[in-house]
Amino acid sequence: MFDVKKVEIELGGKTLTLETGRIARQADGAVLATYGETVVLCAVTAAKSVKEGQDFFPLTVHYQEKFSAAGRIPGGFFKRERGATEKETLVSRLIDRPVRPLFPEGFYNEINVIAQVLSFDGESEPDIVAMIAASAALTISGVPFMGPIGAARVGYKDGEYSLNPSMDDVKAGELDLVVAATHDAVMMVESEAKELSEDVMLGAVGFAHDACKKVVEAIIKLAEKAAKDPWEMAAQADLSAAKQKLRDLIGADIAAAYKITDKSARSGALNEARAKAKAAFADATPQDQMAAQKLMKKLEAEIVRGAILKDGTRIDGRTTTQIRPIEAMVGFLPRTHGSALFTRGETQSICTTTLGTKDSEQMIDGLTGLSYENFMLHYNFPPYSVGEVGRFGAPGRREVGHGKLAWRALHPVLPSKDEFPYTIRVLSDITESNGSSSMATVCGGSLSMMDAGVPLKRPVSGIAMGLILEGKDFAVLSDILGDEDHLGDMDFKVAGTSAGITTMQMDIKIAGITEEIMRKALDQAKEGRAHILGEMAKALDSTRTELSAHAPRIETLQIDKSKIREVIGTGGKVIREIVAETGAKVDIDDEGLIKISSSDVNQIEAARKWILGITQEAEVGKIYDGKVVNMVDFGAFVNFMGGKDGLVHVSEIRAERVEKVSDVLKEGQEVKVKVLEIDPRGKVRLSMRVVDQETGAELEDTRPAREPRSDRGDRGDRGDRGPRREGGDRNRRDRGGRDGGGRGDRGPRADGGSAKDDGEPGGLPDFLTQD
Known part of the structure; x- marks a missing residue:
């Protein structure tokens, strides 16, 4: 029934299988790509005619992750896949960018590319599989696609490159780089790196290109078996x-x-x-x-x-390596936690940094399950930034992509959660644009975080490089203008610190570039980044040591894991009481790490003392702040250290005699107490009279010390006290007759006295039985 065509190759230690002819047979091209146990279906359909008056190429790419692929049901109220998530938008762009330049000029038929993740093995990201499936589906569809392209991910750890590493290996390594390429040239690069050198990055691109060639050859083999007849292109008029x-x-x-x-x-x-x-x-x-x-x-x-x-004459008169004038300033918004205004030529960004607690982390529901992100970067591009009238509202694909690029540039230099336990949000509002606004976001975002007191490893700068290529002649342009981007052949963005590259993104508008051009672009970009870092340092050269007065403070406290239950309390009663009483936020994890946060340091200190009171033991001789919680005739019970109670005897309230406790104290009154004694059962004896209730200073105890008990001497023979009850308790009289649960015959008590003879061993003494 099915005319299935299939090819298989080994790629990065796993088998890549490309299959067509079984599924989605009514599409112009459909390929089921399997890598390990990850399966992606990509279907391509193309309009057979062009809409009247259309003068652009309407290519649309949709990437979708099915929760069923990972055996999950979507979280939240809605239990089906909804609008595209940020990741799905980014992968859609990842597929679109390298294939779009490979359609011939003048081809305006609408094309729809839909890639769906049907199975996910939890190891390798499915984006690479989706890119390969899309390339294969386009190649066999018959549309005039000048591909195919291959795709590969490269990791780097301990000086070694790895092909299509697992997600865990990518996190543990120093590089996450994605490359799309034809057999002859690289078409697209997307990456995040931990300050790697230009040579390492270039080597990674070459390593990925070698893998892409194997994929391209496999797609060509599939096309030889299953490709549809190519479309006939209309002859171009002589203009x-x-x-x-x-x-x-x-x-x-x-x-x-x-x-x-x-x-x-x-x-x-x-x-x-x-x-x-x-x-x-x-x-x-x-x-x-x-x-x-x-x-x-x-x-x-x-x-x-x-x-x-x-x-070498550019539009604005600069040389090919010259950077536009830069002006940077920080702290110009009074109530934000950190702010920067970065201007480079006619490109400008207002970047603000906001610090939050763990409650502000972004919850992400994806194929790998629920995860939480404590660093967010959001990019906005209003139409007035280019002097135009246009849509203003939710961010589009471009804004999401530019924001993620800046995120990748800054993420590698952030401190760990242990070093800086804050949630960080950077907001970039582009107010002018003529050139790379995403790289302005990198520079402004770095400055705003430093202004907010985020301890970055090093400042980050970014630059956009362009290319003019005619035959063998080419020119690489530093810090390109918007017009140079539109009229040129390459958009190559590089960001990094003085120590190395943190991100690199390249999009090509022609059929790829050579290693020579890429090396020159990287070297030229390094010089430009160094210049920009110098200009940024004029505004702020290091992270501020103090947080903004408006930012929340977070104090961490490590307690023994055995004390977690005591801090939380039954049903969370204790921790809710701490939050309600102090006003501070309290978060505790399974390892006993507690984060106390508030913009008021007094609230943090109050919560900290409360928690320490629950988890620490009282010390004899130490003075504590307490609160009267109950009063009795012989003294008052005082709560101190948050979770401990002790007794202040009436004789320890004041140096002078106190007749009635309520004459001196009342419930809820705050007092200062000294721990006098902790008995073996944990009961605490406290004193107020030896503590100055105003200052908390210890007072001299003028009361004479309690004399030790005198020797009471030999008390003599106490006589026969009767037989000892079984079990050895001589202080309890033998009741007898209880064997089998009965109490025996106790006899009549007409006179109200004891049924036992007064002289019977074990009976009550005479003075207790006399009327």
Whole structure:
């Protein structure tokens, strides 16, 4: 029934299987990719015609994780998969970025790529499997896809690279790098690194490319068995005459416009040139007008790229390695925990850092189960940042991707939870954009965290590199403008510290780049990052030693695990009482680590003392703060150390005689007490009279010491006290007759006296039986 085609290869110690012909047979291309016990289905469908007037390529990629793949039911109120999570959005972009440049110019048919995780083995991330499945499905679908591409993840630990490591190995290692590449060139790089050198990063890319080649060869074998007939592309019209007409008409205007350094003025000049071209084609057909608009963009690209390759002249007059002017300031927002304003040329970001407690951690429900993240970075790109009118609301895929890139750049330099037990949220609001706003977020985010007192290992800076490639001639551009990004061939972002790279992201608009170009870009980026770090240091060169007055304080306290139950109390009664009474937040883990947090240090101290009172033992001779909890005729019971009670005898309340306890004390009154004695049963004897109730200082005890008991001498023979009851208790009289549960015949008590003879051994003495 099924005409199944399949290929298998060994990759990173596991078998990769690509299968088609069994599932989703009505799609243009569908591949079931299996790696270990992780299975991803990717289906590709393409529209057979182009919508009228469409002049762009509508490629849409959706990646979805099924909870059933890991044997889980979604948490929360809704028990089915809902909108895309952050991870699903990021993986969708990860698939989109390397395949989009591999469609031919002028192909505008809508394409839908849907990748679904059907089984997850809990070891390797399914994103690599999804990328491979998408590439294979596109390759066999018949659409004009100039692939295939392969994908691989690389880890690095103890000087060794590893291919497609497990999630645990990635966390324990120094690198998490994803590469997508054709057989001949690298198309995309995404990474997070723990301050690694340029050589190590470049070696990792090469290591991944070798693995990608094996994947590409396997996809080609599958295509040889199962690929559909390729689509016939419509012949492209000869537009050379129209292009020359535009060059003669507005070529000089465009060249002059791109020599204007101010973005607004440059945009105005370009719009005038475009209006002039539009007027020249006013009588043409709609198709010719649309073609003229595309030719206009091509003409702009040729003029800008030619000037850079010919004499190194960039749009704003800089050299290829020059960085735009930088201005940074910190602490300019009075009530935030940390803030920074970072401006580089016409790109600007307001970054704020907020510190929170464990309660503020982000809960993530995914294939691996519930997890918690204590570092968040959110990026916003309002339309006014580029002087436009547009949608303002929830972040789109671009904002999510840019925020995650900055997150990866800063995450490796954060302190551990033990060193800094705070939840950290960095917010980046882009207020101007002409160039890489994600790298401005890295710089501003680093400064704002340092301003907030987060002890980063080292400051982090980031830079965006561009590329102009024509044949064998190329130029690498440092700190690219927005127009250089649009008109260039590469967007290569590198961030790191003075010690090494923390993240690297590369997107290529052409069919890949060589190792020579990538090495030059990395070396040039290193120089640029060092310059930016120097400019950042002018604003703040090290982390502040004090937290903001508005930030919560967190104090950690380690207790014995056996005391956890006492601190929590039955049903959480004790810990709720601590929180209610002191106002501080208290968190305790299974290892006995307690975190006490509040913006008021007095609340923290009160909670700390309370907990110590529960977990520590009282010391004889030490003075404690206490509270009267009960009064009796012979004294008062005082609670001290939070969870301990002791008795202040009436004679220990004051130096002078106290007739009635209630004349001096009342319930709830706070007092200072000294521990006089702790008996073997744990009962505590306290004193107030030897403590100054105002200062807590110890007073001299003027009362004469209690004399020891005198020797009472020989008390003589006490006579026969009767037979000892079985068990040896001579102090209890023999009741007799209780064998078998009966009490025996006690006789009549007409006179109300004892039934036993007064002289009977074991009977009551005469003075207790006389009327």
